[in-house]
Amino acid sequence: xxxxxxxxxxxxxxxxxxxxxxxxxxxxxxxxxxxxxxxxxxxxxxxxxxxxxxxxxxxxxxxxxxxxxxxxxxxxxxxxxxxxxxxxxxxxxxxxxxxxxxxxxxxxxxxxxxxxxxxxxxxxxxxxxxxxxxxxxxxxxxxxxxxxxxxxxxxxxxxxxxxxxxxxxxxxxxxxxxxxxxxxxxxxxxxxxxxxxxxxxxxxxxxxxxxxxxxxxxxxxxxxxxxxxxxxxxxxxxxxxxxxxxxxxxxxxxxxxxxxxxxxxxxxxxxxxxxxxxxxxxxxxxxxxxxxxxxxxxxxxxxxxxxxxxxxxxxxxxxxxxxxxxxxxxxxxxxxxxxxxxxxxxxxxxxxxxxxxxxxxxxxxxxxxxxxxxxxxxxxxxxxxxxxxxxxxxxxxxxxxxxxxxxxxxxxxxxxxxx
Numbered sequence: 184x185x186x187x188x189x190x191x192x193x194x195x196x197x198x199x200x201x202x203x204x205x206x207x208x209x210x211x212x213x214x215x216x217x218x219x220x221x222x223x224x225x226x227x228x229x230x231x232x233x234x235x236x237x238x239x240x241x242x243x244x245x246x247x248x249x250x251x252x253x254x255x256x257x258x259x260x261x262x263x264x265x266x267x268x269x270x271x272x273x274x275x276x277x278x279x280x281x282x283x284x285x286x287x288x289x290x291x292x293x294x295x296x297x298x299x300x301x302x303x304x305x306x307x308x309x310x311x312x313x314x315x316x317x318x319x320x321x322x323x324x325x326x327x328x329x330x331x332x333x334x335x336x337x338x339x340x341x342x343x344x345x346x347x348x349x350x351x352x353x354x355x356x357x358x359x360x361x362x363x364x365x366x367x368x369x370x371x372x373x374x375x376x377x378x379x380x381x382x383x384x385x386x387x388x389x390x391x392x393x394x395x396x397x398x399x400x401x402x403x404x405x406x407x408x409x410x411x412x413x414x415x416x417x418x419x420x421x422x423x424x425x426x427x428x429x430x431x432x433x434x435x436x437x438x439x440x441x442x443x444x445x446x447x448x449x450x451x452x453x454x455x456x457x458x459x460x461x462x463x464x465x466x467x468x469x470x471x472x473x474x475x476x477x478x479x480x481x482x483x484x485x486x487x488x489x490x491x492x493x494x495x496x497x498x499x500x501x502x503x504x505x506x507x508x509x510x511x512x513x514x515x516x517x518x519x520x521x522x523x524x525x526x527x528x529x530x531x532x533x534x535x536x537x538x539x540x541x542x543x544x545x546x547x548x549x550x551x552x553x554x555x556x557x558x559x560x561x562x563x564x565x566x567x568x569x570x571x572x573x574x575x576x577x578x579x580x581x582x583x584x585x586x587x588x589x590x591x592x593x594x595x596x597x598x599x600x601x602x
Contacts, residue, residue: 206259207559212282213272213316214403215468216346216502217547218264219245219579221316224570225262228563229253236289238305239297239470242435244578245504247297247468248285255566258559263308265298267467269403271454272315274326276552277335280455283307296471313560314551318346318403321550323416323593331456336552341568344547344576345583347503348407349531350524351510352393353476356496357383362525363498368412371395371498375421375447375462376488379496391494392485394445396475397422397465398500399453404469407545408500410594421462423497424448427478436509438477439519442484442497469501473509476501476521498524503531504579533581539588539597546583546590547576 211221222244226232232253239247251262263284275282283298286306295303321327326335350363360383363371371377372395379391397420398405406416414420423445430440447462458464466472476499485495501510510521523531526543535541549568555561576582588597 207563208261208263209313209560209563210263210265210282210284210310211314211316212265212267212275212284212312213550214269214318214547215247215266215470216269216318216348216404216504217316217344217579218247218266219504220344220547220571220575220577221266221567222246222249222251222264223578224567224575225251225264227575228255228566228570229260229262230255236285236291236293238285238289238293238295238303239468243292245470246292247470250285250287250289255563258562260559260563262563263310265312266316267454268399268401269317269319270324270326270406271401272312272317273319273321273324273338273550274335274401274454274456276312276315276550277321277326277338278333279311279336281309281311283309297467299467314549314555314564316343317548317550318545319406320546320548320592323406323410325416338550339553339555341549341572342546342583343549343568343571344579345536345544345581345586346547347531347533347536347541347544347580348404348500349503349506349543350498350500350526351476351506352522352524353497354479354519354521355494356393356498356522357388358522359383361522362528364527365412368408369414372397372409372412372414372420372422373418375423378489379494390489390492391496392488392492393496393498394423394480394485394488395421396425396472396497396499398469398472399451399464399467400456400458401453401467402465403545404500404502405465407543407593410592411543413594419460419463422448422465423462424465425475425478425484425497427475430474430478434514436514437474438509438515440474440478442475442478442480444481445484445487469505470509472499473501473505475499476510477515477519502579533585536581537586537588539599542597545593547571547580
């Protein structure tokens with residue numbers, strides 16, 4: 184494994200050199216937005232758990248890929264995780280398709296962003312997931328019944344938490360106009376770029392441009408954004424792919440730098456699905472998207488849609504966890520921080536979600552095949568579901584029990600539970 188250091192994690196602190204042989208291996212794929220709560224819960228269940236390898240973060244609980252070892256209820260487990268995207272996880276589980284996990288030889292922390300990046304050379308272990316985490320209902324995705332020649336099974340769903348999302352603008356965006364409406368989301372992601380004047384109402388901002396960035400077709404966060412704004416999961420969008428130079432990496436996070444150029448995201452195939460047109464794909468994870476929202480656009484970039492432009496910014500969507508730690512705070516210097524946007528005039532807060540004013544959120548799910556009803560894998564699935572639902576959903580979002588509202592799916596009306 185390239186650039187790996189020996190590292191292991193225990194619930195009481197860091198330990199080195201402790202490895203368990205696993206009697207039961209679980210392959211858990213799914214939502215990037217669920218990675219922190221899910222892995223926090225895994226660590227809590229396994230007790231003196233050892234992370235033998237992880238990729239995509241300085242901290243195992245927020246890594247995109249990892250291997251956890253430990254004992255639960257007398258059974259020795261090896262848990263391999265691959266947080267490739269909610270829709271991608273549903274597609275793999277329902278379609279009995281493989282996902283790339285880390286190989287058994289992975290040890291310590293990799294410096295790569297993810298196992299699909301050019302900087303990673305450690306090999307993969309392709310496996311059909313045992314079960315998945317997701318920020319989508321299966322019904323939100325196209326992966327149900329017969330779709331593109333594949334018959335996707337109906338899966339069994341359990342709600343485990345609440346994932347708030349935020350729209351964030353890049354540094355310098357006018358803080359007095361830190362709001363985005365559903366109408367603006369529809370226009371921005373349909374066209375790919377809008378004049379800043381549509382956000383500020385100022386004639387002087389007509390020659391400044393706001394560009395859209397976002398996620399690929401594997402991402403549950405993309406589906407949440409599209410359905411919440413009324414565009415629908417099948418909408419074709421236009422999102423940009425930036426080239427950034429001069430960024431800084433500290434404490435495992437990348438930030439700052441200058442966007443020297445950008446293009447509509449090239450047409451690509453993700454998990455077997457063709458994005459069809461330029462712009463209709465995007466970043467593989469929120470952790471990869473976040474650094475762009477701390478960069479400043481050069482004239483070469485912001486003038487791509489308007490040769491007379493005098494300034495430019497990005498707007499993107501992220502989970503609360505990624506936005507707060509990777510764009511709005513954490514190790515990010517104040518000068519590089521992005522600007523949090525209100526949604527339809529409402530500032531995000533836990534209470535605003537709980538009482539139904541802030542509606543840019545979705546449920547977390549733990550999803551299994553209907554045939555998984557007994558055995559050691561099912562036992563761990565049940566324990567993990569309860570651990571996240573009762574406790575660890577709060578590590579990256581909100582407990583369902585704290586809400587006084589509910590909804591039936593992404594983008595559906597938010598209704599009171601007490602009325």
